[in-house]
Amino acid sequence: MAVSTNVLTMEDDPVVRETIAAYLIDEGYSVTQAESGLQGLALIKEKNIDAILLDWRLPDISGGEVLSRLAKMNPTIPVIVVSGTDEVEEVIEALQRGAWDYLRKPLKNMDILIEAIVRNLNRARMMKEAALEGEHLKELVRSRTEELERANALLRREAKERQEYAAALKESEARFRQLVETVREAFFVRNAITKEFIYVSPAATELFGLTPDQLALDSGLLLELLHPDDRNDAVDRMLKIYINQTPDNFEYRFIVGKVKALKWIGFRIFPVKDANGVVYRHVGVAEDITERKHAHDALCASLREKDILFKEVHHRVKNNLQLVSSLLSLQAQRILNLEDRERFLDSQRRIQSMTLVHEELYRTDDLSCIDFSYYVEQLARRIEQAFLATVPVDLEMNLEKIYLSVDTAMPCGLILNELISNVYKHAFIGKERGRLFLSTGLQDGQLILKVVDDGVGFPKDFDIAQSDSLGMQVVNELVEQLSAKLTISVDNGTEFKLSFSDASLCLLP
Structure with missing residues (x-):
């Protein structure tokens, strides 16, 4: 049991x-x-x-x-x-x-x-x-009945779908033929094995000066129309298409018609595979792109002319600013009052910082942006040369590669000019040697510029907005112009930290 x-x-x-x-x-x-x-x-x-x-x-x-x-x-x-x-x-x-x-x-x-x-x-x-046996038999009968009903419904649906598909296919073929035979682009189908044209739309006559029947009888006629300089490259290109079995786009020059007119013709070719994945057809479209090529060439020539013009403008602006800078330098040499002479030299350095922007634009291919890290380095070196006679300063830089628009680079350059010059003039009074550190970089969506020294430092209650120094007033105005934030830290020297949105960056590599 x-x-x-x-x-x-x-x-x-x-x-x-x-x-x-x-x-x-x-x-x-x-x-x-x-x-x-x-x-x-x-x-x-x-x-x-x-x-x-x-x-x-x-x-x-x-x-x-x-x-x-x-x-x-x-x-x-x-x-x-x-x-x-x-x-x-x-x-x-x-x-x-x-x-x-x-x-x-x-x-x-x-x-x-x-x-x-x-x-x-x-x-x-x-x-x-x-x-259970009775229920099983009932279930079998019910299941078999449902299967038969589904099969009958499926057969009826498939029969109806076949009829609809045949009608739709016939209509689609008619529309397709009507489409390819009315558009200006030439449509063609080529056998991937024999290289013969199976179908060529009537537009080929206007495009190549050859009828579809002529191309179907002799596919090599197209090669004879190719410009001699493009013929070898075209042959190699077609061989690669047959070997790689991937879509391709290309354009070549053809000499067509009785007048031997030169045409630029663009091709788009796509392989067609059978059920086994073997390419047995090549379908393609050819179109006359002569006017487009001429327009493109004219546009490129115009852009080159404008680039040359802009470079010349920046070059002349740089020369004019350099001339003003030289005049200020000469005038400063005639001034006996040291304080007045220093004001002239400050103005000269401000102009030189603007000159550097135009010099950088003249040096680069992109006329809308400049390499700001390179600009900061050059500016710092020039200011360093101007103050060689003062206290020796160890200049250190950590500059991240950043590209700025001209509208942003110019005020940033002027701010840096004032801050760096101020360090050389005032930070190391009474000291035998000093250190100046410059850095640029991106942090949390902000562009950060730092000028740090280990000099005597500003007073702890220093307020740049209340300063009577022209240089600090210039800095304050330019900070507001950039919608930036300037923080000053006084601890074993002085740190100026300028931060503003990185939206001013140029999208360059």
């Missing part, structure tokens, strides 16, 4: 209940005991019960009531009534309410009980198998 077979005994007499349970356990059954009908019904909901031994007379509800409730809960569980009476009315009622068998107590031979349990369990198993 399988250990999983669980028998529920509903018996209020504990001696009878324990006796039956002990015997069933000895026979290999699992036993669940209930001393009342309601307790037994609750256990049926909680546990997996395979068979029930039901006393007809229970202390709470009758065996008949238990059978009625079981019929609603689980009618497939075998119920064997074990009663102390053999009245015909009770037997008939028990069977009518759903009892599977009826045994009378006391059970003198327990084998009768085992036989009844085995018999009714087999009956229950056969009933379940029959029900």
Whole structure:
């Protein structure tokens, strides 16, 4: 007997209940005991019960009531009534309410009980198998019917789609032919193996001076029309297309017509693969791009002329500024008052910082942006040369490669000119040597410029907006012009930190 077979005994007499349970356990059954009908019904909901031994007379509800409730809960569980009476009315009622068998107590031979349990369990198993088989057959019939219905629907849909596809294909082919035969571009299809033209649109006549039939009969006629200087390159290009089996664009010169007119013709060629991935066709489009080429060449020539003009303008501005700078230098030499002479020299250095911008623009190919790191280095070196006679200064630089527009580079250069000149003039008074550090870089979407020295430092309460120094006033005005922020730190020297949005950067490599 399988250990999983669980028998529920509903018996209020504990001696009878324990006796039956002990015997069933000895026979290999699992036993669940209930001393009342309601307790037994609750256990049926909680546990997996395979068979029930039901006393007809229970202390709470009758065996008949238990059978009625079981019929609603689980009618497939075998119920064997074990009663102390053999009245015909009770037997008939028990069977009518759903009892599977009826045994009378006391059970003198327990084998009768085992036989009844085995018999009714087999009956229950056969009933379940029959029900499952019936459900299985119903499911098979239903599934097969649905499959047939789906197959029929699919066949009807495919038949309709084939008809619609054939009609659409016919219409599409007509529209395609109408399209390729009316556009000015020549459309062609070429066999990838034989290199012969399978189809050439009528536009080829106007484009090459050859009819589609002529090209279909002799595909080598196109090669004869190629400009001699382009012929070898065209042959190599076509070989690469057949070898690489990838789309390609190219343009060549052709000499066509009776007047031997020179045309620039652009080609776009695409490989077409079969179901196995093998290229068996080349589809292409050819168009006359002569006017476009002429317009492009004219535009390039115009741009070159404008570049030369702009470079000449910057060169002349630089020369004029240099002339003004030289005049200020000469005038400064005539001034005996040292303070007045220094004002002239300050103005000269400001002009030189602007001159450097135009010099950098003249030196580079891009006339809208300058290499600001190179500009800062050159500016710092020139100011260093101007103050060689003062205290020796160790000039250090850490300049990130940055490109700025002219409108931004000019005020930045003037600010740096004032700050660096101020360091050389005032930072190292009374010191034997000094250090000046310059840096440029990007940080968190901001362009950062720093001028740091280890000199005597500004007063801690220094306010650049209230300064009466012309140089500091120039710096303050230019900072506002750039919508920038200038912070001054005074600690073992002075640090000027200028920061503003990196939106002023030029998008150059």
